[in-house]
Amino acid sequence: MKIICIGRNYSEHAKEMNSPVPEEPVVFMKPDTALLRENAPFYYPEFTKDLHHEVELVVKISKAGKHIGKEFASRYYNEIGLGIDFTARDLQAECKKKGLPWEKAKAFDHSAPIGFFVNVDELKDKNAIDFHLEVNGKTVQHGNSRDMIFSIDELIAYVSTFVTLRVGDLIYTGTPSGVGPVKIGDKLMGYMEGKEMFGFEIR
């Protein structure tokens, strides 16, 4: 399986990064070794001094497809979950400055913690999914899928023009504003529509 990530999909986050609001989706990938499941602890890597949390809705692909039309995209997923796109912000800034790819900053081992998934049919409205991240009991990021610049269906259509999607692939759909550093000892808890989706510790 592969992990496809979308950058700058919420305008308030693009603003806080001093990045322009994109005219088309910003796409990058993480390998399957980036996954961190079942609330396992995350070990702070030695190569960064500025590790940031980015909480994101995650779409699980349920049917293989290529060149998927936006109007058919909803047939290609039936579960949505919540995860973190951990980012070594210091390395990312260096990569950006040099015009280099972001993999070192984004695709490292366990950079993609993932929690539970919920069936789309159980959601009130998949285009207005409320989610938030708490660090040590304090809400640090709060988002709603209605504020996405590109909707889930638009993202599937766009990504599948370049990359074949397969069953089990994950799409991290971008983070709302409020990204910030984590430190050893922090407890991260993610909620979607009020339901606890993950909870793990930084060690």
Ligand code: MG
């Ligand atoms: Mg992200």
